[in-house]
Amino acid sequence: MAESLPQPPQPVAGSSKSGWLPAKSWQHFVAGGLGGMCGAIVTSPFDVVKTRLQSSLFREKHATFSLAGNGVVAVPPRTNLLYNFVETGHILRDIYRDESPRALFKGLGPTLVGVIPARSINFFAYGNGKQIIANKLNDGVENSWVHLGAATLAGIVTGTATNPIWVVKTRLQLEAEHKKSPSSLSSQQQRRISTNSWGMIKKILREEGIRGFYKGLSASYLGVTEGTIQWTLYERLKKLTANTEGKGGAAEWFGMLGSAGTAKCVASLITYPHEVLRTRLRQPLVDGKVKYTGLVQTLRLVIAEEGAASLYGGLSAHLMRVIPNAAVMFFIYEAALRW
Template sequence: MSGGPPAPQPTSILPAKSWLHFVAGGLGGMCGAIVTSPFDVVKTRLQSSLFREKHASIGMVGGGVATLPKRPGLLWNFVETGHIIRDIYRDESPRALFKGLGPTLVGVIPARSINFFAYGNGKQIIANYLNNGQENSWVHLLAAANAGIITGTATNPIWVVKTRLQLSASERNRPTSAANFFGGSWTMIKQIMREEGIRGFYKGLSASYLGVTEGTIQWVLYERLKKISQATEGKGGALEWVGMLGSAGTAKCVASLITYPHEVLRTRLRQPRVNGIVKYTGLLQTLKLVIAEEGARSLYGGLSAHLMRVVPNAAVMYSIYEGILSWGRQQDRKRANAL
């Protein structure tokens, strides 16, 4: 094409191999999930109506004096999170703080692998075909939305099993060893199949699709903040590290605050039947019922535990992801220089 603009030249940073996105995402997701598992258990219970009903009169001692009064305000929510962690540790055992970790890891590793693989490679494909090889916020948005839909569809059954396990506080379902995480998961899988069929594994999928907006906002904001923080490059490894961690944590925090109600709706949709009755049957029905029975504030139930989990989780996950990609680029440079 004579007279046209010159073709874009490759950047100085070599693109990481596509498989590295898969490995880095899975490893980062695994480490983050293990570190923050107790907050995930608390968050799930606070989102659930079953837990709220069971503990409506909790803290009654002796003649019925409440020891844990309900107080409004976000700061009290963080205190409440600490109380719940203490109660689970005391009443159910320390291992109960890691309930659902088995299916969480089974879900997180492929979910993060798929998501980071689809996003990391998808943005390159979208940029090459739609934007002359250049990345921008629209490219990041399309890539993130596509990655979220693929990931949500593939992993929804795993999250249903995880939610059911975390809502179970009975002695017989209490995990006593790492192997029992997976044994409990298999028992729950058979129960869901027997009582609800295949459709039971896809409960909450509509809310998961709604949650694609969270991942999209997170990726777009992360890319933007990371670009801003790149101004620290060359000023020392510590500054670069802090900039990357801050970008990941801030992006996840903002995205979570904007889209959090979908988390509550998804948890309600995944709750088990009570006396053979399904209380929450659809996304809009669940939204209307929750607001009517509990008020709009309940759509932010478990927010403090959620933020205490996802912000450090994102920092751990993205630091490992970027570290592995950086290692891959260094290896590519060494091979290129050796030729």
């Protein structure tokens, strides 16, 4: 009986006991954008590392070599997950030492430009979508299927709207690798490498046209499963900690933080390969040629050239980024709604 009462999705819905008010809709938009912004700033260095570890350009540049018979062969990088955490620390140190502290926040501009509307759209579409789906299709009652449908809808809308921004961000984060690998680019391309977001936008438009801004969109749609799992699991975990709700204090907030972090961790581990495929699809042209042309072609090529383990390249940096990111984002989101 309690579940059928008009008290939408607990705190995450941000609705009042009197019903779903139009004024509450924009609160999801604002709170989601604020949470996304704070999370992105805090975890930006790990995002840079993750992007480079996912890229084949980075892997080729940092490949090690050893003598074998009469020739020299490349030694594949270690794929042990625990070592990857150590490697993440080494890369952070190298970027700080060799490029500058500012390089740890490379791509943060387009990240914020993308994260704020992306999170705003996502939280807005999810928060309102589950209310509409529940009211129209399930007699006003929320359950896991309602959450699943709302999360899928929110993911598709968000991915379509923000894909161009993520393409620019990825190119900027890989830019330093290009500058250090002149053999992979012609002199003309080296001179044209951009130093800011607007320059990168013009470069993509000039070399690849409008379609260049939608590279990796198919992988983004595949990644909708991550957001769907995350939202559905988050709602379920929140119910498990429902006994702390309304009591205030640290217990309630720690329950919320734990739910957000755990949901993101599980969703990321299940769906991570799409992140690598998306980064490969968004890589810049090399000598005017496109290496990765489609989702299936990229999957086959990566496995053939580097092995299936490479689909989890950068996982350590990704987890070190997304788990605290999700915790911060949902904490700010919930706090902003309640405030």
